[in-house]
Amino acid sequence: MLKRILHHFASRVLTAGLSFAVVWLTARYLGAAGRGQVSLFYTDMSGLVLLAGLLGGSSLIYLVPRRNVWHLLPPAYGWALVVSGVGAVAVGLLRPVSTEYVLHLAGVTLVQILLSINLFLLLGRKREQTYNVLTTVQAALLAGALALAFAAAHWLSVDAYYYANYLANGLPWLVSTMLLLRLPDAWSSPRGRRRAVVRELARHSRGAHFSNLVTFANYRFGYYAVAYLSGNKTLGILSVGVALAEAIWLIPRSTALIQYVALVNAADKHGQTHAALRSSRLTLLATAGAVLVLAAVPTAWLAAIFGPEFGAAHNVIVALAPGILFNGAGMQASTYFSGMARYGVNNRAALLGLALTLPTCLLLVPRLGMVGAALGMSASYAASASYLLYHYRRAIGASWADLLPDWKDLTLGLRMKEG
Numbered sequence: 001m002l003k004r005i006l007h008h009f010a011s012r013v014l015t016a017g018l019s020f021a022v023v024w025l026t027a028r029y030l031g032a033a034g035r036g037q038v039s040l041f042y043t044d045m046s047g048l049v050l051l052a053g054l055l056g057g058s059s060l061i062y063l064v065p066r067r068n069v070w071h072l073l074p075p076a077y078g079w080a081l082v083v084s085g086v087g088a089v090a091v092g093l094l095r096p097v098s099t100e101y102v103l104h105l106a107g108v109t110l111v112q113i114l115l116s117i118n119l120f121l122l123l124g125r126k127r128e129q130t131y132n133v134l135t136t137v138q139a140a141l142l143a144g145a146l147a148l149a150f151a152a153a154h155w156l157s158v159d160a161y162y163y164a165n166y167l168a169n170g171l172p173w174l175v176s177t178m179l180l181l182r183l184p185d186a187w188s189s190p191r192g193r194r195r196a197v198v199r200e201l202a203r204h205s206r207g208a209h210f211s212n213l214v215t216f217a218n219y220r221f222g223y224y225a226v227a228y229l230s231g232n233k234t235l236g237i238l239s240v241g242v243a244l245a246e247a248i249w250l251i252p253r254s255t256a257l258i259q260y261v262a263l264v265n266a267a268d269k270h271g272q273t274h275a276a277l278r279s280s281r282l283t284l285l286a287t288a289g290a291v292l293v294l295a296a297v298p299t300a301w302l303a304a305i306f307g308p309e310f311g312a313a314h315n316v317i318v319a320l321a322p323g324i325l326f327n328g329a330g331m332q333a334s335t336y337f338s339g340m341a342r343y344g345v346n347n348r349a350a351l352l353g354l355a356l357t358l359p360t361c362l363l364l365v366p367r368l369g370m371v372g373a374a375l376g377m378s379a380s381y382a383a384s385a386s387y388l389l390y391h392y393r394r395a396i397g398a399s400w401a402d403l404l405p406d407w408k409d410l411t412l413g414l415r416m417k418e419g
Contacts, residue, residue: 011132012250018139022146023243024306026161027236029150032309036232037158039239041101043220045109048087050216052113055079055202057212058338060117061260063201064124069185071197076117084110104162111169118176128258130179134172142168211334211343214350218357218380222373225365233309238370240306241316242377245324248290252328255283256335263339277402280332284404287328295321316374323378329403330385333392345391353384 027035053059056076064072088106091097115138123131145164149155227235259279295318303311330349337345357380364372393403 011136012254015136015139016247016250018136018143020243020247021143022139023240025143025146025150027240027306027310029156030158031307032233032236033231034156034158035236035239036227036234037236038161039223039235040227040232041105041158041161043223044091044105045112046220047216048083048091048105048109049113049116050213051087052076052080052083052109052116053212056117056120058120058260059201060120061124062339062341063197064121067197067200069121069125069180069183072201073117073121073180075198075201077114080110080113080117084113108162108165108169111166111173115169115173115176118173118180121180122176123257125183127179130176134176137175138168138172141171211346211350214347214354215384218350218353218384219377221354221357222361222365222377225361226370226373229365230369234370237310237312238316238373240302240310241313241370241374242320244294244313245317245320248287248294248324249328249331251287251290252283252331255279256331259332260335260339263336277398281404283332284329288325291321291325312370315371319371319374320378323381326385327381330381330388333385333388336392336395337388340395342395345388345395349384349387352387353380356380356383 023035026038030038050057056072056079060072060076084106088102088109091105092099092102115134119131119134122134142164145167146160149160149164223235223238226238297314297317299311299314302313303309306313334346334349337343357376360376360379361373364376366372368375389403392398393400
């Protein structure tokens with residue numbers, strides 16, 4: 001388990017580094033206002049991608065080990081087409097954006113969803129190396145295309161970001177489609193069986209994905225509040241601080257994803273959960289160390305790296321730090337409940353976080369600006385994670401000492417680092 005997690009983590013570190021390059025390129029070449037526009041587009045797209053998960057998403061990982069790929073893929077693709085088109089139009093009606101923005105939002109969202117569907121199906125069939133390679137290639141293509149557009153072609157426009165996304169998502173989608181075609185699953189089967197699988201996919205997706213939608217609102221309601229009350233420039237600075245802080249989550253997400261795949265494929269789920277506790281503790285330890293290092297980065301460094309406007313992102317990072325740590329711990333618990341199809345616990349945790357996000361952001365953003373948004377997000381993360389960890393401990397029959405790292409874990413972590 002630890003070896004698989006380390007391999008996946010190495011891939012995620014590389015992907016995070018490339019994502020950092022995207023943040024740096026858009027901040028450095030487009031400035032705070034341009035970075036704010038990119039962040040708002042990415043947030044809109046991410047929300048639509050999550051809506052597409054109502055008939056697909058991570059539930060594909062849960063179902064594909066025991067179901068035919070070609071029963072799962074068509075309904076997921078069809079729903080992706082509906083969500084990307086109707087969702088983009090809805091954004092255009094809700095906010096004053098251009099027709100060009102709506103068209104790019106629909107196009108980029110569609111290709112992003114199609115790629116994610118393919119990757120979830122491959123991951124569910126334990127093609128972890130393929131998943132890691134394609135996600136890394138996706139990030140590399142996006143960063144490379146932006147570097148060429150900004151630095152070489154001097155195309156200093158948000159439009160460059162749109163077209164870079166078409167390339168970065170489109171090529172890996174083609175490759176992943178070819179890999180799916182090589183799977184041994186039969187193309188034809190009784191129509192009634194296909195309908196049953198579609199109903200099963202819809203049932204699991206709704207239960208599993210409701211918490212993801214609410215969690216997205218927790219994560220990004222502050223973006224919309226800042227954009228509306230303070231403008232794109234302030235949002236751009238906030239987004240850089242959030243991007244740096246949330247990059248730490250690649251540590252717990254790497255562990256959580258591998259544990260999820262192992263759990264849904266395990267015959268003895270209780271034994272699998274307890275076997276994974278040590279890796280969870282090491283993950284929490286690494287997350288805490290990363291939070292401390294990031295919070296200690298001087299303001300002057302941020303200004304030197306991203307530009308003079310972005311030094312203020314340090315205050316955002318400090319405000320987010322406690323919530324980032326709490327949520328990193330909560331991801332392990334959330335993974336367990338998803339793997340056991342106990343979606344209600346995750347849903348209630350997400351709703352608890354949202355109940356804090358909305359009032360705190362509305363109260364604090366007018367007074368503290370982007371720092372108020374960060375404080376609201378941090379409070380939401382802490383509340384949701386606390387609820388998840390409480391129920392996780394009870395569900396698996398563990399003590400708090402089983403969940404929290406001790407001296408032995410620290411020693412093991414240091415030996416692994418040295419090795």
